[in-house]
Amino acid sequence: MIEYRTCLLATAALLAATSAHAQTAPSVAADDNSIVVADWRAIPDIIVAAGVAQQPDQIGQAVTVITRDEIERRQTVSISDLLTTTPGVTVSRNGGIGTVTALRIRGAEGEQTLTIIDGVRVNDPSSPGGAFDFGNLLAGSVERIEVLRGPNSVPWGSQAIGGVVNITTVTPTQGLQGRASAEYGSHNSLFATAGVSGGAGAVTAALTGGYLRTDGISAAASGAEPDGYRQYGATGSVGIAFTDDIGLDLRAYYAHSKVDLDGFPPPDYSLADDAEYSTAQEIYGYAGLHANLIDGRFRNRVAFTIADINRDNYDPAYGSAPSFFGRGRSERYEYQGDFKLSDQLRLVAGAEHEDSSYYDGSLTHRSGITSFYGEAIVTPIEELTVTGGVRHDDNRDFGGHTSVGANAALALHEGTTLRASYAEGFKAPTLYQRFSDYGTGHLHPETARSYDLGVEQKFLDGRATVGVTWFHRDTTNQIDFRPCDPADVTNPDTICFHRPYGTYDNIERTRAQGVEFELALHPIEAVTVTGNFSYIDSVNRSPGANFGKDLARRPKETVSVSADYRLPFGLSVGGTISHVGDSFDDAGNSRRLDGYALAGLRAEMPIGDHLVLYGRVENVFDEKYQTVADYGTYGRTAYGGIRVKLN
Structure with missing residues (x-):
């Protein structure tokens, strides 16, 4: 480990020394794992979710981009509510805002989605599957979201199945900019945020802060007592340009959340009102040095990132000590080099090491992984971009694993773009799955293979776009929680004898396949229409009683349409309609979750150049539905607010 850190630091020193003597060139330094450096942000279409910064028509995989303008137009508070209206994405939540929220892409487990905030992998080693909990991710500081659909382990490594x-959160700027907003609405909800960014000479900085509190709804659908939520948080970033070609990027993210829960109190031991609650503290940090060599054609980045998540559950009925205690921590050391040899060939290579730990209140469990990867991006003709790569992960506990991937994008002059990709995924069992009270030591890593084909067509001089993508993914050794059969609990030859409530196990095989349809219309400046339809067939393919059955909480069909119209005098009105099909709450498909449709209306009115008044009504028709059996969801709600922007 000492040798690895020394190597990275020596590389950083070498880059700085070499770049100081390089010819002056326009800066194209980019942190290719997040769109944070201002030079790349000057090109708004650049996408980095595929691993390195590329134009959309160079990427052979499906990517959805959500900008700050759309976040504000949709009046988003919880990012998960916005993501659930994107293609291929479904969301389940155990109650109101702030409760455990799982995001699934193309029928994969929520734990198989890799989440990155400002270049930091934020998946939690102390959570059961190592997932990032989207329940606490609020929109106040978010500037941009990219959703890559499908495995991509070559640049990203573990968890990207x-x-x-x-x-990306608010980024530093040269000119002074500021924004603030505050809204109030149903369930005594208050959401307020503020942010400022600016720079002087070689230093730029940005800072945001936010606060949310709500009385909430009952987490138990049968309950009458509301379960509240509170979060305060902040993000900050600093950019220092030592020269035109060398810069330092520092970023930090902090959030402290508290949510009231419902549990399973005696005598019935079924989900009902009680006094349980949970707290979470999230701290993410990034420190990276970037340097450009050879007239800016050789971009280099060395970085250290940290993710520290503390989670505690409390049940006052049993005292003041936590009923669940989790401390998850990940530290990563990264190097990436991006060398544009010519207009036709670009080579990308990287080395990474991650140390992760999980502390359960009595014991600390650790693991580590060292990775090397390389990619070639080839443009044999102007219209065609082919990307291929290989990655090797050496896991401290599970040995080596090699992943490969390739994709191609053909952008024709008639506005047609064809895409094709093959990608592999790899995910080692989490520390919780191995060492918690429900853990088991015989688990195998999850692996996946995915194929997709897509076509996109632009019309009306780019004001209309239609896209269709077909995908297929096979996953091997997928890990899931397996409840124990009562007969096994008394059998000392089974693991259930020691884990009577159940344990984690490999399902062997699952399959997901389907099609995604997307539509975007901007026929005139005043009108914006977007829509998508996804069909996702995700099933268990392991021999046994559940063979051929749907995976839990995976609706087959989802539809979403959003439209906005700005009147000549400035008033904007819009709405979103979403439909989610039927699904099952359990692996045996014995408990159905009925499909549902939600409609929302919104409006905003500018007052002068810097002030906007806005309001919205969600679930207009007061639909009754559940995304997790027995857990409550919001009925009709209404909110109003004010937004200020200075630049």
Whole structure:
């Protein structure tokens, strides 16, 4: 480990020394794992979720981009509510805002989505499947979201089986900018945020802060007592340009959340009102040095990142000590080099090491993984971009694993873009799955293979776009929680004798396949229409009683349409309609979750150049539905607010 850190630091020193003597060139330094450096942000179409910064027509995989303008137009508070209206994405939540929220891409487990915030992998080693909990991710500081659908382990490594969600918060700028907003609405909800960014000479900085509190709804659908939520948080970033070609990027993210829960109190031991609650503290940090060599054609990045998540559950009925205690921590050391040899060939290579730990209140469990990868991006003709790569992960506990991937994008002059990709995914069992009270030591790593084909067509001089993507993914050794059969609990030859409530096990095989349809219309400046339809067939392919049955909480069909119209005097009105099909709450498909449709209306009115008044009504028709059996969801709600922007 000492040798690895020394190597990275020596590389950083070499880059700085070499670049100081390089010819002056326009800066194209980019942190290719997040869109944070200002030079790349000047090109708004650049996408990095595929691993390195590329134009959309150079990427052979399906990527959805959500900008700050759309976040504000949709009046988003919880990022998960916005993502659930994107192609191939479904979301389940155990109650109101702030409760455990799982995001699934193309039918994969929520734990198989890799989430990145400002270049930091934020998946939690102390959570059961190592997932990032989207329940606490609020929109106040988010500037941009990229959702890559499908495995992509070559640049991203472990956990990117379902896809990648890459999130960028407010970034430093040279000119002074500021924004603030506050809203109030149903369930005594208050959401307020503020942010400022600016720079002087070689230094730029940005800072945001936010606060949310709500009385909430009952987490138990049968309950009458509301379960509240509170979060305060902040993000910050600093950029220092030592020269035109060398820069330092520092970023930090902090959030502290508290949510009231419902549990399974005696005598019935069924989900009902009680006094349980949970707290979470999330701290993410990034420190990276970038340097450009050879007239800016050789971009280099050395970085250290940290993710520290503390989670505690409390049940006052049993005292003041936590009923669940989890401390998850990941530290990563990264190097990436991106060398544009010519207009036709670009080579990318990287080395990474991650140390992760999980502390359960009595014991600390650790693991580590060292990785090397390389990619070639070839453009044999102007219209065609082919990307291929290989990655080797050496896991401390599970040995080596090699992943390969390739994709191609053909952008024709008639506005047609054809895409094709093959990608592999790899995910080792988590520390919780191995060492918790429900863990088992015989688990095998999950692996996946995915194929997709897509076509995109632009019309009306780019004001209309239609896209269709077909995909197929096979996953081997997928890990899931297996409840124990009562007969096994008394059998000392089974693991259930020691884990009577159940344990984690490999399912062997699952399959997901389907099609995604997307539509975007901007026929005139005042009108914006987007829509998508996804059909996802995700099933268990392991021999046994559940063979051929749907995976839990995976609706087959989802539809979403959003439209906005700005009137000549400035008033904007819009709405979103979403439909989610039927699904099952359990692996045996014995408990159905009925499909549902949700409609929302919104409006905003500018007052002068810097002030906007806005309001919205969600679940207009007061639909009754559940995304997790027995857990409550919001009925009709209404909110109003004010937004200020200075630049």
